[in-house]
Amino acid sequence: MPRHILAIDQGTTSSRALLFDESGRVTAMAQKELRQYFPQDGWVEHDPEEIWRDTLAVAREAVAKAGVAPRNVTAIGIANQRETTLLWERATGKPLYRAIVWQDRRTADLCRDLQRHGAEAALREKTGLLIDPYFAATKVGWLLDHVTDARTQAERGELCFGTVDSYLLFRLSGGTVHATDATNAARTLLFDIRRQEWDDELLKLFRVPRAVLPEVRDNAGDFASATGQLFGIGIPITGMAGDQQAAMVGQRCFAPGMIKSTYGTGCFALMNIGAEARLSRHRLLTTVAYRLAGSTTYALEGSIFVAGAAIQWLRDGLRVIEDASVTPSLAPERDATPLYLVPAFTGLGAPHWIPEARGAIFGLMRDTDARALVRSALEAVCYQTRDLLDAFGDDSEMRPNALRVDGGMARNDWMLQFLADMLGLPVERPVLNEATAFGAASLAAAGAGLCEMPGDFGTGWKLERRFSPAMERQRRDELYAGWQRAVEALKRYTLA
DSSP states (O other): OOOEEEEEEEOSSEEEEEEEETTSOEEEEEEEEOOOBOOSTTOOEEOHHHHHHHHHHHHHHHHHHHTOOGGGEEEEEEEEOSSOEEEEETTTOOBSSOEEOTTOOTTHHHHHHHHHTTOHHHHHHHHSOOSOTTSHHHHHHHHHHHSTTHHHHHHTTOEEEEEHHHHHHHHHTTTOOOEEEHHHHTTSSSEETTTTEEOHHHHHHHTOOGGGOOEEEOSEEEEEEEOHHHHSSOEEEEEEEEHHHHHHHHTTOOSTTOEEEEESSSEEEEEEEETSOOOOSSSOEEEEEEEETTEEEEEEEEEESOSHHHHHIIIIISOOOSOGGGGGGGOOSOOSSOOEEEOOBTBBOTTTOBTTOOOEEEOOOTTOOHHHHHHHHHHHHHHHHHHHHHHHHHHHOOOOSOEEEESGGGGOHHHHHHHHHHHTSOEEEESOOOHHHHHHHHHHHHHTTSSSSGGGSTTOOOEEEEEOOOSOHHHHHHHHHHHHHHHHHHHHHHHO
8 A cells, every 4th residue: 555654843822733744745635734832022932732632633633634544654753943942741642831942031041140251162062052942841841830849849850851852752652652863962062962961960050850861763663553542553652753854854955065944933954064063263162963774963053043033023013014925026126225134033032142232123114015014024034044055154164055944935926036145145945845854754764764764764855946146245245244243232231
């Protein structure tokens, strides 16, 4: 019988499921938007039960849409929003609190205290990360300190900590497996990426009991089985990775120097740097790209916290557009006087790392209209991507031949042309824009034995369109210099 792979892509703003056939073709897709909660300034939360209900619903819907019998679903792969932190009861699976989302900044003061006490250098050497509210360790510490009796229960081994991958695996397996994969473990500030194990000194620093931690596994292998109650038959779960690493696999960035950039709620660019975990001189992150058969490949990563979220803000906050699909038509040739939006709504990410920063617009005039705001939001994504690629090049001394892109914003031709112009580098969009789900499916296929390596799944990476630079270098540099001035002005304002 035909074999299929079910890929779960649980993201920040939606839960999605895609069904792939053996050739790597998408046969069905289902999606539900995920509600965002903002209980205080800088706080961002999700409802864990809604994540679980929606994930199960879209998975069932995708299988039903394809008309595939569950017995013909060979395996499940999971990709997830990273760093989002949950704590739940081991016996029941019941969450103790809402999920604290990666964008959340409630632990910024604690992070500053740790930095002032000189904790960052040793931590960075072990984890490849920086001390920032973005990562999971301070979030789980906050939960243990603020949820009644949580710390006592945790020390007794009654609670489970995990990112969304671990939580979904626990629920899919009927509470029988508490595990994560190396890419998600590497985003916690608790995991030594060189030794590939939880670190006792880091656990002590962040006051996290070892008893709450999941087991860490390779990205492809036998994680568990989804129980028969969920799909009518047990389905093996054989692939798991954080969404950005899954996209890296989906974009087939397996050679050192290859870069992919995913444009969703945020923007995340990863460069394959091979088998050595080298630290960045520009405060980029060193992280696990993937771990297969016990062998680890590393990546440099630059994180932009706000990309598509800026368009969402224009739609839902300012109500200047009705739908993101109209943005290409609202971004004509730029005005003589540039408008710069620095969308630091939840702080500035790489390479600046200023969690206190908030957004600003520079260059407003009396005739500034919705079109100019839309254009500035799209351009901001491109400027921030150049920030990252300039840092990548200096850190690695490798110059990529092209940038591979995916995610919802990668459907915007106008933005991708401006991105190529700003980078002075070709931008390549694949035929299959669903790189994250494709990566999850590829890992699951390898883990289930359908292929030897994830890159062997399907018919391979295929180019849909290449965007080549067309802007004169002088103009490119002038525009980018204006962006740099805007960022520096925001830094001065924030840190004054």
